[in-house]
Amino acid sequence: MSRVRTRFAPSPTGSLHVGGARTALYCWLFARRHEGDFLLRIEDTDRARSTEEATRGILRDMRWLGLAWDEGPEVGGPCAPYFQSERLELYQEHVRALLESGHAYEAWESRDELDALRRVAEAAKENFRFRRREPYTATELQTFREEGRKPVVRLKAPPHAITVDDVVVGTMSQAADEIEDVVILKADGFPTYHFGVVVDDHTMAITHVLRGQEHLMNTPKHLAILEALGWDSPVHAHLPIIFNLSGSKMSKRDKAKAARDGLRDLQKAEGRPADDWAWFASRIDVDAVALHRFMKKKSDDVALATTIAAELGLDLPMIEVMDFRRGGYLAEALLNYLALLGWSAGDDRERYTLEELAEAFSLERVNKQPAKFDPVKLQAMNADWLRDLDRPRYLEALHQWFEVVDTPLARLSEDDLSTVIDLFQSRARTFVDLEKQSAFLRAAPTSWDEKDVAKHIRKGGGLEHLTQARAALADVGRWEADSIERAFQRLCEASGKGLGKYAQPVRIAIAGCAVTPSLWQTLAALDREDVLARIDRALEHLAAEA
Numbered sequence: 001m002s003r004v005r006t007r008f009a010p011s012p013t014g015s016l017h018v019g020g021a022r023t024a025l026y027c028w029l030f031a032r033r034h035e036g037d038f039l040l041r042i043e044d045t046d047r048a049r050s051t052e053e054a055t056r057g058i059l060r061d062m063r064w065l066g067l068a069w070d071e072g073p074e075v076g077g078p079c080a081p082y083f084q085s086e087r088l089e090l091y092q093e094h095v096r097a098l099l100e101s102g103h104a105y106e107a108w109e110s111r112d113e114l115d116a117l118r119r120v121a122e123a124a125k126e127n128f129r130f131r132r133r134e135p136y137t138a139t140e141l142q143t144f145r146e147e148g149r150k151p152v153v154r155l156k157a158p159p160h161a162i163t164v165d166d167v168v169v170g171t172m173s174q175a176a177d178e179i180e181d182v183v184i185l186k187a188d189g190f191p192t193y194h195f196g197v198v199v200d201d202h203t204m205a206i207t208h209v210l211r212g213q214e215h216l217m218n219t220p221k222h223l224a225i226l227e228a229l230g231w232d233s234p235v236h237a238h239l240p241i242i243f244n245l246s247g248s249k250m251s252k253r254d255k256a257k258a259a260r261d262g263l264r265d266l267q268k269a270e271g272r273p274a275d276d277w278a279w280f281a282s283r284i285d286v287d288a289v290a291l292h293r294f295m296k297k298k299s300d301d302v303a304l305a306t307t308i309a310a311e312l313g314l315d316l317p318m319i320e321v322m323d324f325r326r327g328g329y330l331a332e333a334l335l336n337y338l339a340l341l342g343w344s345a346g347d348d349r350e351r352y353t354l355e356e357l358a359e360a361f362s363l364e365r366v367n368k369q370p371a372k373f374d375p376v377k378l379q380a381m382n383a384d385w386l387r388d389l390d391r392p393r394y395l396e397a398l399h400q401w402f403e404v405v406d407t408p409l410a411r412l413s414e415d416d417l418s419t420v421i422d423l424f425q426s427r428a429r430t431f432v433d434l435e436k437q438s439a440f441l442r443a444a445p446t447s448w449d450e451k452d453v454a455k456h457i458r459k460g461g462g463l464e465h466l467t468q469a470r471a472a473l474a475d476v477g478r479w480e481a482d483s484i485e486r487a488f489q490r491l492c493e494a495s496g497k498g499l500g501k502y503a504q505p506v507r508i509a510i511a512g513c514a515v516t517p518s519l520w521q522t523l524a525a526l527d528r529e530d531v532l533a534r535i536d537r538a539l540e541h542l543a544a545e546a
């Protein structure tokens with residue numbers, strides 16, 4: 001058997017989302033499993049929508065995930081270049097060969113003419129499949145050229161049905177009359193996705209094509225092109241679609257939808273006319289036409305959705321890899337979760353490192369049914385991963401987080417950061433949690449949780465216990481966890497009361513609520529003066545309120 005070669009082939013029209021990351025992961029795992037090669041190819045043939053920024057973002061996210069590629073941008077390889085826009089001659093050469101062998105032809109129909117043909121088919125309740133078998137007349141050709149038309153090149157659809165044999169989905173056939181003469185070269189000299197993908201997969205010796213099921217309907221076209229070129233087909237594996245828990249397809253559009261809903265709510269709350277968005281456009285300083293189009297669902301611009309959400313203080317759904325990185329997730333946990341989103345080893349095991357996955361992964365165990373993305377489950381998995389991480393990796397991951405967010409944790413000294421990790425590593429589900437949970441270490445509370453105050457301070461003499469605890473803390477010799485603990489023990493022994501009677505009011509005073517990590521460690525992490533001042537503030541405030 002030839003050496004296994006897989007590829008991840010994103011179009012750089014936006015940032016990498018979790019669906020793409022899962023495809024990349026499965027390609028990576030399959031290649032590793034079979035000691036083969038994993039390639040990264042940038043499919044930038046849509047000139048209007050591809051951007052260098054998106055390419056940079058995809059490479060950055062792939063590196064963050066730890067999915068290194070054996071061949072591709074930045075690393076090179078024997079099949080370079082790995083950007084389709086730099087391979088135009090290769091595609092054109094194969095197009096010429098197909099034109100010469102009679103498998104392809106130049107097609108001159110304008111967009112309007114094609115639309116008219118489509119309408120005719122629709123009126124007759126037929127699917128529109130463009131095919132042209134009679135040649136254009138010399139006069140027609142002359143007119144087209146004079147009009148300045150540029151032809152596209154189409155492949156003549158084969159006269160027989162096409163069967164896709166997919167490792168995941170099974171067998172799927174398309175009848176001969178359902179296949180159109182697919183465009184392979186656009187008027188601008190760029191290949192279509194269909195042609196680029198087939199030529200590249202062949203010339204890059206790709207053995208296994210793993211991609212999302214949304215591409216399944218494209219595969220017959222690819223098989224038709226392969227047949228015309230006389231090339232063998234790679235193995236196909238179409239991966240299950242990823243759905244939200246609500247049942248809709250998980251997509252970047254979810255962000256636009258959430259932003260739209262939020263803005264509509266505000267519009268209603270303010271009693272403004274339904275279709276007037278100009279006021280908000282000027283408030284966030286964006287083009288009114290762009291906002292109008294967005295609200296009318298004519299665009300799903302993620303950047304605009306993000307701006308709207310920021311203004312409204314709204315959390316958008318996390319869809320893109322960068323959302324999870326900013327949200328304080330670990331690459332290991334995200335990959336672990338994505339691996340199980342459409343694949344399982346057939347047992348209950350849930351925790352896997354990338355290496356373990358590479359050993360266990362097989363295409364035969366990929367599901368064909370849609371997968372459901374459960375953010376709560378991912379968060380729980382992230383918590384587990386974070387809890388068990390060794391310190392060097394924890395710090396490394398945290399610093400990678402610092403690169404993409406503005407957080408006070410990034411400004412802590414190494415020692416203070418270590419203290420935060422000592423205290424909160426087992427509790428924080430994400431790095432965002434780590435920041436939030438440890439906030440009280442950096443700033444004294446200005447409010448005290450009402451329920452906790454009612455339970456631990458109002459009931460049973462909490463203020464008195466707090467006063468006694470303050471005195472005991474003022475008396476502690478060395479300000480260290482052990483001696484602080486002993487001071488509390490003495491307090492309990494002398495009064496015959498349980499530790500909770502003292503500990504909870506102190507927690508409320510120093511943290512604003514009754515939940516903190518180990519009290520001794522937490523107190524030791526603060527300065528004694530600070531602790532006493534916080535207790536004084538709480539005593540004063542809570543006594544006044546009583």
Ligand code: GLU
Binds near residue numbers: 008011211215
């Ligand atoms: N450029 C395509 C995409 O981003 C790749 C599909 C494929 O893997 O063939 O969806």
